Amino acid sequence: MLKYALKRILLAMVSVFVIMAIAFFSMNAIPGGPFAKEKAPEPAVQAVLEKRFNLDKPVMEQFFLYISNIFQGDFGISLKTGREISTTIFESFSISAKLGGYSILIALIMGLILGSTAALTRNKWPDQLIVFFTTLSVGMPSFVLGTLLLLVFSLILKVVPAWSIENQNYVLPIIALSLYPTAHITRLTKSSLLDVFGQDYIRTARAKGVPRIKVIVKHALRNALIPVITYIGPLTAYSLTGSMVIETIFTIGGLGTKFVTGITNQDYPMIMGTTIFLAILMVIMTLISDLLYRAVDPRISFD
Amino acid sequence: MRKFSSDKVPRKKLLSLHIDVDRFLPATSEQKEQQVTMLPSTTFFKDGMRKLFKKPLAVFAIVVLSLMVLTIIIAPRIVPYGYSEIIKVEGKRDRGLKNLPPFTYSEMEQEAIDNGADIFPHIFGTDELGRDYFIRVVYGTRVSLTVGLFASIIVLVIGLLYGSIAGYFGGMVDLIMMRIVDIIYSLPDTLMVILLSVVLDKVIGESLHGTAFASIGTNMISLFVVFALLYWVGMARLVRGQILSIKNNEFVLAARAMGASNWRIIRKHILPNCMSVIIISTALQIPSAIFTESFLSFIGLGVQAPMPSLGSLANFARGGMQSYPYKLLIPAIAICLIVLSFNLLGDGLRDAFDPKLRR
Numbered sequence: 105m106l107k108y109a110l111k112r113i114l115l116a117m118v119s120v121f122v123i124m125a126i127a128f129f130s131m132n133a134i135p136g137g138p139f140a141k142e143k144a145p146e147p148a149v150q151a152v153l154e155k156r157f158n159l160d161k162p163v164m165e166q167f168f169l170y171i172s173n174i175f176q177g178d179f180g181i182s183l184k185t186g187r188e189i190s191t192t193i194f195e196s197f198s199i200s201a202k203l204g205g206y207s208i209l210i211a212l213i214m215g216l217i218l219g220s221t222a223a224l225t226r227n228k229w230p231d232q233l234i235v236f237f238t239t240l241s242v243g244m245p246s247f248v249l250g251t252l253l254l255l256v257f258s259l260i261l262k263v264v265p266a267w268s269i270e271n272q273n274y275v276l277p278i279i280a281l282s283l284y285p286t287a288h289i290t291r292l293t294k295s296s297l298l299d300v301f302g303q304d305y306i307r308t309a310r311a312k313g314v315p316r317i318k319v320i321v322k323h324a325l326r327n328a329l330i331p332v333i334t335y336i337g338p339l340t341a342y343s344l345t346g347s348m349v350i351e352t353i354f355t356i357g358g359l360g361t362k363f364v365t366g367i368t369n370q371d372y373p374m375i376m377g378t379t380i381f382l383a384i385l386m387v388i389m390t391l392i393s394d395l396l397y398r399a400v401d402p403r404i405s406f407d
Numbered sequence: 408m409r410k411f412s413s414d415k416v417p418r419k420k421l422l423s424l425h426i427d428v429d430r431f432l433p434a435t436s437e438q439k440e441q442q443v444t445m446l447p448s449t450t451f452f453k454d455g456m457r458k459l460f461k462k463p464l465a466v467f468a469i470v471v472l473s474l475m476v477l478t479i480i481i482a483p484r485i486v487p488y489g490y491s492e493i494i495k496v497e498g499k500r501d502r503g504l505k506n507l508p509p510f511t512y513s514e515m516e517q518e519a520i521d522n523g524a525d526i527f528p529h530i531f532g533t534d535e536l537g538r539d540y541f542i543r544v545v546y547g548t549r550v551s552l553t554v555g556l557f558a559s560i561i562v563l564v565i566g567l568l569y570g571s572i573a574g575y576f577g578g579m580v581d582l583i584m585m586r587i588v589d590i591i592y593s594l595p596d597t598l599m600v601i602l603l604s605v606v607l608d609k610v611i612g613e614s615l616h617g618t619a620f621a622s623i624g625t626n627m628i629s630l631f632v633v634f635a636l637l638y639w640v641g642m643a644r645l646v647r648g649q650i651l652s653i654k655n656n657e658f659v660l661a662a663r664a665m666g667a668s669n670w671r672i673i674r675k676h677i678l679p680n681c682m683s684v685i686i687i688s689t690a691l692q693i694p695s696a697i698f699t700e701s702f703l704s705f706i707g708l709g710v711q712a713p714m715p716s717l718g719s720l721a722n723f724a725r726g727g728m729q730s731y732p733y734k735l736l737i738p739a740i741a742i743c744l745i746v747l748s749f750n751l752l753g754d755g756l757r758d759a760f761d762p763k764l765r766r
Contacts, residue, residue: 242747244746260732345595383598
């Protein structure tokens with residue numbers, strides 16, 4: 105286990121490094137420096153600015169300086185607003201974390217309930233209904249769903265108020281963000297439960313007269329949950345990137361909105377900082393879910 | 408060919424393993440009838456296709472997709488408007504032509520029709536610049552489908568080559584190649600796609616000026632480059648896994664023992680066995696590519712401005728969502744139909760072709 109964990113942590117560190125390298129060097133490859141605006145500053149001013157942002161040093165040195173700054177929590181300064189990117193990230197991340205956290209939670213709970221219902225009522229009407237629902241929601245991009253929800257419930261029916269700072273209503277954004285992962289977890293739970301139901305130890309438990317509900321909860325569901333754990337990593341990645349679109353649609357000022365406005369404003373340090381921050385978060389979550397998966401399932405060998 | 412009759416075959420000698428012909432009887436006509444084949448023998452492909460067409464959902468998906476393909480081929484030839492053309496009435500600019508509801512004409516157009524002019528109806532109305540919305544949706548669908556198809560082909564080719572090299576050679580080559588795959592696989596793909604699209608748009612854009620690629624648009628090219636750089640890893644893993652597991656099967660050993668050449672083993676035993684899995688995963692790659700493209704277009708990184716894509720159409724329609732909800736609904740429904748159909752088709756293909764699911 106220890107060897108496996110070390111290997112995974114090493115891989116995670118390598119990928120974080122690769123992400124930083126890709127982010128840094130690709131942004132560096134963009135023609136025109138950050139101060140090459142239509143009205144170029146005086147050469148003296150330019151020199152001072154370049155010195156301030158270490159742009160006068162060779163590229164490799166800049167890269168390592170950038171990395172060491174990141175590990176000290178310094179992501180640089182936004183070209184547009186002139187604020188520290190790290191403060192922007194930490195301010196807006198709480199909103200995104202709330203949105204993402206709730207939708208992950210709801211996706212997990214709903215997915216497990218729907219998935220086990222579908223597996224238990226296989227080929228009857230609840231199962232068919234759930235299959236219909238999952239097929240539909242897998243084929244619907246979150247931005248389509250988000251705009252439709254906003255249109256129907258906030259603008260036409262006026263049931264749910266649109267998001268604003270005073271009235272932070274997360275219902276619609278959470279629904280829009282959690283529908284796809286709910287469908288995915290439902291499918292996952294259903295197929296793994298059906299798989300487990302066919303195992304010998306379930307038959308043994310039944311033959312020994314264990315009550316049906318106990319067989320399902322204690323014997324089947326516990327083992328069926330294992331594949332769901334592996335999905336936690338991708339799920340986090342999905343809700344973090346999905347929240348970019350959802351936040352833009354519902355005009356929620358979270359990290360996703362900051363990222364998208366960074367793209368529209370061509371605010372490269374902002375794009376770079378946010379990408380690296382989100383990527384590190386995703387890599388860590390994938391690492392945790394992978395390690396959990398191995399720790400929970402004793403059948404998996406560690407080589 | 409020589410004919411053998413029972414008396415020509417030499418008689419069995421004592422203790423020899425030779426067949427004793429006397430103990431065999433000629434088959435009666437009744438017995439011969441039982442030998443008649445009930446079904447003509449089918450190939451793997453034909454059998455799979457037969458199964459595929461028995462699934463109502465898969466047939467639905469095929470019908471929807473073929474209708475869409477037909478529309479995007481035929482519609483631009485029938486509808487007289489271009490996707491970026493601001494419609495003029497008898498050569499004059501018409502300000503009343505903006506944001507028309509479906510199947511209506513502006514006042515100037517109505518006048519022209521009354522005067523005997525022939526004006527093609529605006530099936531989905533017009534947009535805020537006075538362009539025909541139907542043709543824009545058609546071109547948007549075209550872009551989405553093209554991106555999906557080409558991106559999957561790129562992924563297929565790179566993944567197939569990389570995966571089969573790693574799987575076939577094994578050893579050190581495999582180890583190094585798969586470590587690279589592991590690293591790329593662990594990168595968060597959507598974020599990297601966004602980052603690379605931002606950069607490639609700027610980097611390639613400069614160098615493309617005046618070449619044939621410029622007409623396709625830099626964003627489209629950068630989208631393909633991104634797919635070629637990042638999305639092949641899943642396919643490479645799949646192909647390598649398939650080849651590794653098939654390579655060590657008994658039937659390959661048997662074929663080798665019977666003296667089959669390497670080429671014959673690859674062609675007759677390994678490729679047909681992994682083809683079905685590869686085809687299925689390519690079919691499922693298409694909707695995910697379309698998803699990614701519409702996502703990128705939606706946040707403003709998709710195809711170049713006058714060229715529409717379903718994602719960017721939906722994004723622009725958000726502005727006038729309350730007044731013109733159909734402008735949002737039409738591209739939204741189109742994306743959903745495409746993605747849903749490809750998903751259903753992929754599921755159908757998996758049920759029909761995956762050897763592990765056959766019984």
